[in-house]
Amino acid sequence: AAQPTPAEQDAMERMLDDALAAGAVGFSTGLAYQPGGAAQPPELEGLARVAAARGAMHTSHIRNEGDDVEAAVDEVLSVGRNTGCATVLSHHKCMLPRNWGKSRATLANIDRARGEGVDVALDIYPYPGSSTILIPERAEIIDDIRITWSTPHPECGGEYLSDIAARWGCDKTTAARRLCPAGAIYFAMDEGEVQRIFRHERCMVGSDGLPNDAHPHPRLWGSFTRVLGRYVREARLLTLEEAVAKMTALPANVFGLAGRGQLVEGAWADIVVFDADTVEDRATWEAPTLASAGVEHVLVNGCQVHPAAPGAARPGRILRREAMAPAEPGPAR
Structure with missing residues (x-):
């Protein structure tokens, strides 16, 4: 590149x-x-x-x-x-x-x-399990992949890629490509x-x-x-x-x-x-x-x-970096 x-x-x-x-x-x-x-x-x-x-x-x-x-x-x-x-x-x-x-x-x-x-x-x-975009190249190397969203096939959200592929009569890589752009959960961690x-x-x-x-x-x-x-x-x-x-x-x-x-x-x-x-x-x-x-x-x-009160203001603030002194040890609260 x-x-x-x-x-x-x-x-x-x-x-x-x-x-x-x-x-x-x-x-x-x-x-x-x-x-x-x-x-x-x-x-x-x-x-x-x-x-x-x-x-x-x-x-x-x-x-x-x-x-x-x-x-x-x-x-x-x-x-x-x-x-x-x-x-x-x-x-x-x-x-x-x-x-x-x-x-x-x-x-x-x-x-x-x-x-x-x-x-x-x-x-x-x-x-x-991790989650990111659906990557077709992972379809055959990770057994359990769950679709979180799909632009062309929104009805497939929540389903496993293997089940979708079986229903469509194709391999998982082909199914993944048909689903993209999409997101997924990958069950590949211990x-x-x-x-x-x-x-x-x-x-x-x-x-x-x-x-x-x-x-x-x-x-x-x-x-x-x-x-x-x-x-x-x-x-x-x-x-x-x-x-x-x-x-x-x-x-x-x-x-x-x-x-x-x-x-x-x-x-x-x-x-x-x-x-x-x-x-x-x-x-x-x-x-x-x-x-x-x-x-x-x-x-x-x-x-x-x-619990949120009806009509309550949102008190959040933008946080900017500032130098911090090391915390002094103290009693647990």
Whole structure:
């Protein structure tokens, strides 16, 4: 693929610098998708140097999450190592059974980079299925693929690709091409590996949710309560306080959101009141938009938004990057 000319690279870097000066937290790359997949290390490192000079970050959907996942992680770590730019690996995973277990190596490489001074964090959503656009090239290598939406065939939302192909009398690749443009859920991850990644001390929780899909992944409605109910209360992977920090203080610190993520005097009052004994996700693969249970109140900037009062104002604010001092340890609340 063609690489940017010096003038094009300079234009990108100036645009990025302008955005960072306005308070953007950093820049993101989607190396697994086009046209982002055309970007090579010199282009990425040029942008990362601009971000590093502003104390900002690079978040990346790495180039490959299957057979080449280790090399893909190392590529992004090298950008951080060579430029001093803080780095986040978005929704880290290892797809396909033959690659399950590779997170032991990828997490070790992340820790090695951290030991060399690279500022690295990552995030997960707590499910063994991923979701993105429907990619026909995956049709024959992943057994279970569920369609979330389809422009030419909206009636197929929620169905499995294999069932659609059988009904149409064709192979799964042909069916996928007929469905496109479309979205899908890919069941190609190992729950044990998801949990291993989740336990890493620099791993945050994120939903990566897609709210407009006709039959979406349940992660938008269930990620955080799933962690609290299944990973904390049931599996006891972490303490409640550790898990809450992965959703609040850690991301606020990583993304430079001053005054957020802590219950301290003078901070913005973003507060969730939940019952630790009953909180749980209710959204399922079959009913993905069911609300969670056990969440009693949600406040944004000190204003109650759940339960929502009729006609209530929306108190949200645009968040801009600000330098944050390390949090002082204090009593659990």
